[in-house]
Every structure is written in C-alpha cells, then in structure tokens.
Amino acid sequence: xxxxxxxxxxxxxxxxxxxxxxxxxxxxxxxxxxxxxxxxxxxxxxxxxxxxxxxxxxxxxxxxxxxxxxxxxxxxxxxxxxxxxxxxxxxxxxxxxxxxxxxxxxxxxxxxxxxxxxxxxxxxxxxxxxxxxxxxxxxxxxxxxxxxxxxxxxxxxxxxxxxxxxxxxxxxxxxxxxxxxxxxxxxxxxxxxxxxxxxxxxxxxxxxxxxxxxxxxxxxxxxxxxxxxxxxxxxxx
Amino acid sequence: xxxxxxxxxxxxxxxxxxxxxxxxxxxxxxxxxxxxxxxxxxxxxxxxxxxxxxxxxxxxxxxxxxxxxxxxxxxxxxxxxxxxxxxxxxxxxxxxxxxxxxxxxxxxxxxxxxxxxxxxxxxxxxxxxxxxxxxxxxxxxxxxxxxxxxxxxxxxxxxxxxxxxxxxxxxxxxxxxxxxxxxxxxxxxxxxxxxxxxxxxxxxxxxxxxxxxxxxxxxxxxxxxxxxxxxxxxxxxxxxxxxxxxxxxxxxxxxxxxxxxxxxxxxxxxxxxxxxxxxxxxxxxxxxxxxxxxxxxxxxxxxxxxxxxxxxxxx
Amino acid sequence: xxxxxxxxxxxxxxxxxxxxxxxxxxxxxxxxxxxxxxxxxxxxxxxxxxxxxxxxxxxxxxxxxxxxxxxxxxxxxxxxxxxxxxxxxxxxxxxxxxxxxxxxxxxxxxxxxxxxxxxxxxxxxxxxxxxxxxxxxxxxxxxxxxxxxxxxxxxxxxxxxxxxxxxxxxxxxxxxxxxxxxxxxxxxxxxxxxxxxxxxxxxxxxxxxxxxxxxxxxxxxxxxxxxxxxxxxxxxxxxxxxxxxxxxxxxxxxxxxxxxxxxxxxxxxxxxxxxxxxxxxxxxxxxxxxxxxxxxxxxxxxxxxxxx
Numbered sequence: 001x002x003x004x005x006x007x008x009x010x011x012x013x014x015x016x017x018x019x020x021x022x023x024x025x026x027x028x029x030x031x032x033x034x035x036x037x038x039x040x041x042x043x044x045x046x047x048x049x050x051x052x053x054x055x056x057x058x059x060x061x062x063x064x065x066x067x068x069x070x071x072x073x074x075x076x077x078x079x080x081x082x083x084x085x086x087x088x089x090x091x092x093x094x095x096x097x098x099x100x101x102x103x104x105x106x107x108x109x110x111x112x113x114x115x116x117x118x119x120x121x122x123x124x125x126x127x128x129x130x131x132x133x134x135x136x137x138x139x140x141x142x143x144x145x146x147x148x149x150x151x152x153x154x155x156x157x158x159x160x161x162x163x164x165x166x167x168x169x170x171x172x173x174x175x176x177x178x179x180x181x182x183x184x185x186x187x188x189x190x191x192x193x194x195x196x197x198x199x200x201x202x203x204x205x206x207x208x209x210x211x212x213x214x215x216x217x218x219x220x221x222x223x224x225x226x227x228x229x230x231x232x233x234x235x236x237x
Numbered sequence: 238x239x240x241x242x243x244x245x246x247x248x249x250x251x252x253x254x255x256x257x258x259x260x261x262x263x264x265x266x267x268x269x270x271x272x273x274x275x276x277x278x279x280x281x282x283x284x285x286x287x288x289x290x291x292x293x294x295x296x297x298x299x300x301x302x303x304x305x306x307x308x309x310x311x312x313x314x315x316x317x318x319x320x321x322x323x324x325x326x327x328x329x330x331x332x333x334x335x336x337x338x339x340x341x342x343x344x345x346x347x348x349x350x351x352x353x354x355x356x357x358x359x360x361x362x363x364x365x366x367x368x369x370x371x372x373x374x375x376x377x378x379x380x381x382x383x384x385x386x387x388x389x390x391x392x393x394x395x396x397x398x399x400x401x402x403x404x405x406x407x408x409x410x411x412x413x414x415x416x417x418x419x420x421x422x423x424x425x426x427x428x429x430x431x432x433x434x435x436x437x438x439x440x441x442x443x444x445x446x447x448x449x450x451x452x453x454x455x456x457x458x459x460x461x462x463x464x465x466x467x468x469x470x471x472x473x474x475x476x477x478x479x480x481x482x483x484x485x486x487x488x489x490x491x492x493x494x495x496x497x498x499x500x501x502x503x504x505x506x507x508x509x510x511x512x513x514x515x516x517x518x519x520x521x522x523x524x525x526x527x528x529x530x531x532x533x534x535x536x537x538x539x540x541x542x543x544x545x546x547x548x549x550x551x552x
Numbered sequence: 553x554x555x556x557x558x559x560x561x562x563x564x565x566x567x568x569x570x571x572x573x574x575x576x577x578x579x580x581x582x583x584x585x586x587x588x589x590x591x592x593x594x595x596x597x598x599x600x601x602x603x604x605x606x607x608x609x610x611x612x613x614x615x616x617x618x619x620x621x622x623x624x625x626x627x628x629x630x631x632x633x634x635x636x637x638x639x640x641x642x643x644x645x646x647x648x649x650x651x652x653x654x655x656x657x658x659x660x661x662x663x664x665x666x667x668x669x670x671x672x673x674x675x676x677x678x679x680x681x682x683x684x685x686x687x688x689x690x691x692x693x694x695x696x697x698x699x700x701x702x703x704x705x706x707x708x709x710x711x712x713x714x715x716x717x718x719x720x721x722x723x724x725x726x727x728x729x730x731x732x733x734x735x736x737x738x739x740x741x742x743x744x745x746x747x748x749x750x751x752x753x754x755x756x757x758x759x760x761x762x763x764x765x766x767x768x769x770x771x772x773x774x775x776x777x778x779x780x781x782x783x784x785x786x787x788x789x790x791x792x793x794x795x796x797x798x799x800x801x802x803x804x805x806x807x808x809x810x811x812x813x814x815x816x817x818x819x820x821x822x823x824x825x826x827x828x829x830x831x832x833x834x835x836x837x838x839x840x841x842x843x844x845x846x847x848x849x850x851x852x853x854x855x856x857x858x859x860x
Binding site for chain 1: 285288289290291292309310312313315317319321323324325327328332336337339340341342343344345368384388389
C-alpha cells in the first residue's frame with residue numbers, strides 16, 4: 001500500500017467531508033433546521049394579521065439575523081470544542097496533516113449548513129410577506145448579508161471554541177448575543193468590530209454606514225477569527 | 238545495529254505545576270516494548286510525546302530522526318491508539334477507519350480497502366457497518382487498533398490497548414499484536430496490568446514518577462537487582478530434607494517451609510540452582526516442580542517501584 | 553524462706569487490626585435532607601472555574617455599583633421621558649426598575665454557563681446512575697438542583713436589587729421618606745425571587761428535556777432570543793399578556809409595574825401588566841419544575857435499572 005502525506009488543502013477537504021457527515025448524523029443539524037423555521041413565524045404572524053409593510057420585512061430580516069447568534073455556536077463552535085474536550089483530537093493530531101487544516105476543514109464543512117438555515121428562513125419570510133414588503137433586490141441583499149454575517153459569526157465561534165473549549169457554545173452565544181449584537185446596534189463607530197453591524201448594513205438597514213466599510217469589517221472579523229483559531233489550534237496540546 | 242526509532246534527550250513535560258515526565262534520556266530500538274508503570278507514572282505522556290500530540294517542555298524527542306510535533310512526515314509513519322475510548326460515534330466502524338486512514342495519507346481511492354483489511358485483521362468484519370455508538374468496549378478497542386493499523390505505519394503506539402476488554406478478546410488482541418511484531422512493526426504498548434505486558438513482550442521500560450526507572454529485558458533487569466533476594470520454590474517428596482541440605486550455604490538468606498515445598502531465598506540464584514541440582518542428584522529427591530516467583534514482571538515492578546526501588550532511582 | 557519474686561510483667565495480648573472494608577456504621581443523613589447535599593454540590597460546581605458563576609457575578613456587581621450604567625442610562629432619552637401618574641419621574645426612582653434589564657442579561661449569561669447544561673450533563677456523564685443508586689429520590693434531586701440554581705441566580709437577580717433598594721432607602725432625606733420607601737425592599741424581593749425562580753427552573757427543565765449539553769444550550773438560547781421575541785410580536789398583534797411568556801420581558805414588566813413607572817417609546821408596547829407578568833413567571837416556573845420532575849423520575853428509573 002502506498003501512503004503519501006496529504007497536502008493542507010487535501011486534508012482540509014477530507015476534514016470538511018468528515019465534519020459534514022458527522023453533522024448530518026447528529027442532532028445539531030435537525031436542531032438547526034428546526035430553528036431556521038422560527039423566524040418565518042414572524043412573517044406568518046404579520047401576514048395573518050394583514051399588517052404587511054416594508055417595516056415588517058426589516059423585522060423579518062432582523063429576526064432571522066438572530067439565528068447568527070445561535071447556529072454558528074451549535075455547529076462550528078461545538079464541533080471544534082467537542083473534538084478537543086472529548087479528546088478525539090488525538091486521532092487527528094497524531095496524523096500527518098497540518099493542524100490549520102482541522103480548523104479550516106470544520107469551518108468549510110459546516111458553514112454551508114449554517115448559511116443555508118437563515119437563507120431558507122429569510123426566503124420563506126419573503127415569500128410570505130410578498131412584494132408589498134420587499135423587492136427581489138431586498139431579498140438578494142438580505143441573503144448576502146446573512147451569508148456574510150454567518151461566515152463572520154462562524155469564524156468568531158471557531159475562535160472562541162479554541163480559546164475556551166469547555167464553554168465554547170455558551171461563550172460563543174454570549175459573545176454574539178450580549179456583546180456583538182448590542183455593540184453592533186450602538187450608534188458609535190465602535191460598531192464596526194461586530195458581525196451584526198456588518199450584516200445589518202449589507203442588508204440595507206445600516207443607516208448611513210457605507211457598504212464598503214461593512215464588507216471590510218466582515219472580512220477582517222472572519223480573517224481575524226480564523227487566524228486566532230488556527231494559531232490557537234497549532235499550540236493546543 | 239539499526240538506527241534507534243525513538244530518542245529522547247533530557248526530555249521533560251509539565252502540565253502547569255504537575256510533572257508529566259522528568260528529564261528522560263532514553264533510546265528505543267525495534268520490536269515490542271512494554272511501558273510499565275502505575276497510574277500517573279507518565280506512560281501516556283511519553284506516548285503522546287512520541288506521537289506528536291505534545292511538545293516537550295524541555296529537551297527533545299525524535300522519532301525516526303524527526304520531531305513528531307512539527308513534522309507530518311514523521312507522523313505518517315506512526316500509528317497511535319489513545320487510551321480513552323471516545324471516537325466519532327456517529328460513524329460506522331468502516332467509515333471511521335476509512336476517514337482516519339485517508340487523513341493518515343492513504344489515497345482516497347485506496348482508503349476503503351485499507352480500512353476493511355485492517356478491520357478484518359482485528360476481527361471486526363462482522364460489525365464494521367454498524368455505528369460505533371453501539372459498540373462494546375472490546376469492539377471499540379479493536380476498531381481503534383484497526384484505525385491505528387490501516388495506514389500501515391512502522392511504529393505503533395498503543396496506550397492501554399487491553400483496558401476494558403474481556404479475556405477472550407484480550408487473548409485475541411495479544412495474538413494480533415504479536416503477529417504485527419513478527420511482521421516487522423515496532424510496537425510500544427503501555428499497561429499497568431503486569432501480566433498483559435508479560436504476555437506481549439520481555440522488553441520493558443518501567444516508568445515511575447516521570448522517569449525511566451529500568452529498561453531492557455525483563456529477566457536481565459531481574460538479574461541486575463542482584464542484592465534483592467531471589468526466591469526459588471521447590472516442590473519435592475522431602476522438602477524438609479532438602480531444606481536441611483541447603484541450610485548451611487552462605488548465599489542462602491532464608492528458608493521457608495510450605496506444606497509440600499520449600500522456598501529458598503538466595504542472593505546468588507545461579508549458584509543456588511547449581512547446588513539444588515547437585516543435592517537432588519546426590520540424595521535422590523523426587524522433584525515435582527520448581528518455580529521462581531520473582532522471575533515474573535510483578536516482582537520486578539513491585540521491587541522497582543517500592544521503597545528500595547525509589548532509593549535506587551535517587552542514587 | 554522463700555524470696556519474694558518480682559511480679560512478671562503482664563503479657564501483652566496480640567491484636568490484629570482489620571483495616572479492610574467494613575460497612576459504614578456511623579450516622580447517616582435522613583433521606584429527606586439529601587436535597588441539601590445536591591444543592592451544595594450544585595452551588596460548588598457553579599463556583600468552580602472562572603467561566604461559570606464568576607463572570608455573571610462580576611457583571612451583577614458592576615451593575616449594582618452602577619457607575620458605568622448610570623452614565624449610560626442618564627444619556628438615554630427614554631429615562632428623561634419616564635413618568636409616574638402622568639408626571640415626570642426623578643431619575644433616581646427609575647434606576648432600580650431599569651436595572652432589571654441589565655440583571656436579566658447577566659442572568660442569561662449564568663443560564664448559559666451553568667443552568668442550561670446541568671441536567672443534560674448529568675445525563676451524558678451517567679451521573680444519574682450515581683445519584684439514584686443511592687437513597688436519593690427524584691424529588692431530592694429536583695429540589696436540590698432547583699434550590700442550588702435559585703441561590704446562584706439570587707446572587708444576580710436578588711442581591712443586587714435588594715442592595716440598590718436598601719441604598720435608596722438610606723439616601724432618604726428624612727424619616728417619613730424613609731418609611732415611604734420601605735416597600736421598595738418588598739418589591740425588590742418579589743421581583744428578584746420570581747425572576748430567580750424562572751431563570752433557575754426554565755433552563756433546567758429544557759436541559760432535562762433535550763438531554764445533550766450543547767444542544768440544550770443552543771435550544772435555550774434560541775428560545776430566549778427568538779422564541780420570546782416572537783411571542784412578544786404575537787402578543788402585540790393578538791393578546792398583549794402573551795408577551796409575558798418572555799421571562800426577560802416579564803421581569804422588566806413586573807419591576808416597572810410595581811414601581812408604577814411608564815416606559816416611553818417603542819419598548820412600552822412590549823411591557824405587560826404586573827399580574828400577567830407575575831403569573832407568567834410563577835406559572836412557567838411551576839411547569840418547568842413539573843417537567844423536570846417528570847423527566848428526572850423517568851431517567852432515575854432507567855438509570856438505576858440500566859446500571860449493572
């Protein structure tokens with residue numbers, strides 16, 4: 001039998017497939033799917049009450065963006081932290097693959113699910129509220145915002161998982177909900193350090209904030225979160 | 238002489254204020270080496286250092302000439318089976334071993350076949366399509382061992398591979414490990430259960446309080462402990478007469494009578510065996526059995542890790 | 553004549569001390585007090601490490617000491633718009649009721665680091681077999697866990713408000729004002745106790761229902777963040793008291809109601825009356841304890857039955 005050493009990207013792809021398969025077999029995927037339906041009830045409630053307006057679309061998008069505080073911690077943070085906490089990391093660390101591929105593999109394997117959940121939710125909300133509440137462009141912006149916001153939130157969750165594996169889910173939820181969301185809502189320049197502000201601005205609800213600054217903010221958060229997670233993973237013993 | 242496989246030089250590892258291993262300088266060649274020591278002695282730490290899971294706090298450890306913590310090429314030649322039994326419970330045995338084989342460098346197309354072959358070696362072919370979640374402890378151990386073998390490593394590091402395994406499975410695993418050693422693999426196996434190691438190998442390293450207290454052939458180690466009285470139990474038709482025949486010898490320290498046997502404690506085992514043979518022949522004793530309770534691993538271990546052993550270690 | 557002989561020393565009798573296993577024959581706790589052991593263990597567990605109880609305590613202390621909060625609150629336009637009986641309200645009288653909004657956040661933090669994982673962790677680690685192979689009944693476990701969590705939550709939701717109430721009474725200029733302000737203690741106690749009970753029991757019940765630690769944390773967070781927001785919306789559209797199911801909203805509503813304060817602006821719509829808020833907190837706590845007991849008693853039977 002011939003054995004080779006996987007390149008970092010081959011290892012990343014293999015780990016992404018493994019993470020996806022494990023997520024598909026566990027409870028986390030079903031909980032994620034169930035949660036993604038909750039924000040749609042908001043749109044349904046207003047539709048039934050016949051109080052559809054552009055404000056309701058904003059409300060539906062904001063309600064859906066709350067998924068960003070819960071789903072990345074369930075999927076990304078718990079996947080990385082469980083690996084460390086349950087000591088299954090021994091199987092990966094003792095193999096011939098670079099440690100950065102572990103963070104990146106899990107990230108790339110699970111983020112598509114984390115993006116799909118709010119994307120499905122906001123699309124259903126759009127369909128329920130109809131054209132009186134939002135245009136197709138509004139939907140596209142909302143989808144882009146939720147996708148980019150989820151990526152940034154997932155990077156933050158990955159970082160927290162490597163920094164405090166035992167409290168990864170709690171830490172990530174609390175950070176995203178009690179720090180990121182309130183600071184993102186502040187009318188201060190400080191809000192650029194949050195994923196919630198970036199997502200809201202990309203969705204078109206950021207007031208005077210520029211789209212470019214929001215995109216840069218989200219990119220920096222993603223890169224920073226992943227860089228810290230990778231750096232930490234390379235040092236964990 | 239072939240190049241050493243593991244070389245540790247003044248290697249220490251601390252977990253905060255807790256000492257894992259302390260200033261170990263140790264060279265390991267091929268074959269099966271048993272790491273022996275009580276819980277918390279540092280066996281698992283040493284194995285994790287060899288596998289690249291840990292980095293020494295001080296000193297170096299080289300495996301096949303490279304640093305396993307930083308060099309993937311070194312880790313490709315290592316198969317590590319951890320002590321704990323947690324695995325990816327959502328997967329089937331086949332999926333688990335396939336994924337880990339691929340991550341260890343087996344090409345994606347060949348990984349399933351390599352996994353099945355390794356699972357078959359460990360006798361898991363009947364259950365490999367069931368999820369690991371439903372496996373018994375013994376099945377988990379075998380699956381872990383299959384995952385360790387699947388990428389055909391040169392060095393197998395097995396941390397407590399027989400823990401929690403029933404006697405039949407234990408015997409089977411011991412047979413498999415011996416077969417792997419015969420096939421040319423270098424195997425490091427740890428246990429605190431003495432007879433498990435004894436069944437696997439005569440080459441041991443006794444780890445105690447983070448240090449290698451003794452290493453080499455079990456019987457050689459035993460011989461080196463020359464000032465430790467060596468017991469020989471002789472079963473014969475007239476034990477009292479045999480005791481009387483040997484009572485005057487200067488190397489005999491003590492003689493204890495049992496119902497149908499005599500136990501002789503001597504400081505010079507070889508001389509004692511010679512004199513016993515002479516006495517048997519001269520006086521026509523009917524020999525029914527002769528054993529040396531001290532030639533087993535338990536006695537060596539007990540001696541080395543006992544008070545006297547600690548005194549020796551501190552010398 | 554015979555010489556008197558020296559009396560021989562008494563021969564010491566040999567004795568062998570059996571230091572092997574012997575059944576414990578000392579005093580045993582009455583089964584009815586075992587819940588206290590579980591409660592103490594729960595509190596001790598919460599106190600361990602820096603990431604469970606302590607961050608929330610620090611947050612609560614900061615809230616109580618107020619400095620930063622007062623700076624923020626005084627800049628809030630809603631505070632200057634607070635009214636009582638149609639008239640403007642002194643800032644100092646609105647602070648305590650307003651502070652419950654912050655205590656809520658730290659209480660939620662506490663539920664994430666301890667509460668929502670407690671029972672699920674016991675299920676995952678097999679601790680039920682450990683508990684119920686002893687003379688611990690399901691009700692001892694439930695009472696112990698709930699009491700432990702109420703104590704833990706009380707340090708966040710009760711201690712701070714009581715201190716603030718006492719501080720406000722101490723700041724009274726004369727005896728009559730002081731006597732007039734005495735009911736503040738009762739109000740702080742009422743809101744704090746009901747809030748502590750709800751924040752202790754709801755995550756515990758959810759934790760018992762879900763059974764997996766990470767999932768129960770996520771489900772509790774999702775319920776707290778999204779489920780309750782949704783209920784507020786549905787309540788706003790249909791029947792206002794429905795919004796009281798949101799524990800955070802119920803706590804704030806109860807505080808604002810008991811201090812008879814009107815909230816200006818958009819948040820006013822979310823508030824419910826004192827009665828629905830109190831009933832909601834009490835009823836949810838009762839239901840949560842019932843669910844917890846039901847789940848634990850089933851698990852108890854399973855755990856002991858399964859252990860071999």
